[in-house]
Amino acid sequence: MDWTILSEPLTIERLTVAIADLPPSLTGTKIVQLSDLHYDGECLSEKMLAQAIRASNQENPDLVILTGDYVTDDPTPINELVLRLKYLQSRKGIYACLGNHDIFFPHSKKEVTQALTRIGIEVLWNQISYPLGEELPIVGLADYWSSQFRPKEVMTQLDSNIPRLVLSHNPDTAEILQKWRVDLQLSGHTHGGQFVIPGYGSAPILVQQVRRNTPKPLQQFIPFLKQCSEVMKHWEWAQGLHQVGNNQLYVNRGLGTYAPGRLFCPPELTVITLAAQ
Ligand SMILES: [Fe+2]
Numbered sequence: 001m002d003w004t005i006l007s008e009p010l011t012i013e014r015l016t017v018a019i020a021d022l023p024p025s026l027t028g029t030k031i032v033q034l035s036d037l038h039y040d041g042e043c044l045s046e047k048m049l050a051q052a053i054r055a056s057n058q059e060n061p062d063l064v065i066l067t068g069d070y071v072t073d074d075p076t077p078i079n080e081l082v083l084r085l086k087y088l089q090s091r092k093g094i095y096a097c098l099g100n101h102d103i104f105f106p107h108s109k110k111e112v113t114q115a116l117t118r119i120g121i122e123v124l125w126n127q128i129s130y131p132l133g134e135e136l137p138i139v140g141l142a143d144y145w146s147s148q149f150r151p152k153e154v155m156t157q158l159d160s161n162i163p164r165l166v167l168s169h170n171p172d173t174a175e176i177l178q179k180w181r182v183d184l185q186l187s188g189h190t191h192g193g194q195f196v197i198p199g200y201g202s203a204p205i206l207v208q209q210v211r212r213n214t215p216k217p218l219q220q221f222i223p224f225l226k227q228c229s230e231v232m233k234h235w236e237w238a239q240g241l242h243q244v245g246n247n248q249l250y251v252n253r254g255l256g257t258y259a260p261g262r263l264f265c266p267p268e269l270t271v272i273t274l275a276a277q
Helices: 046-058 078-085 108-118 151-155 173-177 203-212 223-231
Strands: 011-019 030-034 063-066 094-096 121-123 127-129 138-140 165-167 184-187 240-244 247-251 268-276
Touching: 011 240, 011 247, 030 046, 046 078, 046 268, 078 108, 094 138, 108 121, 151 173, 173 184, 173 240, 173 247, 203 223
Parallel strands: 011 268, 030 063, 063 094, 094 121, 138 165, 165 184, 184 247
Antiparallel strands: 030 268, 127 138, 240 247
């Protein structure tokens, strides 16, 4: 089944994020974020992908950030996907972290990383890079659900007086990352919950509430309640900009769409402009 017909039109979200200690030379830096492509023949149409690449290029970004889940479990389609992604343009490069679906099989991480690297995308797995200069490092963390999610080893390498951007696929990591300075964390993973109840928020928040009010012995008969909580703990961070302790978190709704589609939760391309605080 091709679930892309139950998607919604691509939406461009624009926001300005204030960064403390941002050097004046980086004020106005424009970052495009794409996430959760799920290029598997079912979740993402060629049309939507082409549209997103075109829209990103039209922004003429300084930096393009990709926050994981390029494929859905089988990593093979990454080799086709990169033939499209190679048309992404960015003045200072394209930086990526991996998501849980990119490491599903033992060989997945290597295959996905190699394909992205082949077209010049830098994959950061507990690594720091400096495309914007020494004064604004970019940290890319290993996926939260991998055995290698060790933020301490990476974050403690940085001088706490220097602002930094952190790429971490799963927004739940924001809870742990409160121990360190994170001026802006960029995440995906949630697809925004895919269903949004107008005036209420992401549908999984409601599902979690139902779960909390359902006696434990009964919960096993409603598998969806458990699955929802397994994907995410903090569904209140399903999309958009959030303050988490002293840190800022932005969650992109993703491009791909799982069954049974999206409702009031369109696929997203994010355009972030950095401003001084
Ligand atoms: Fe994910």
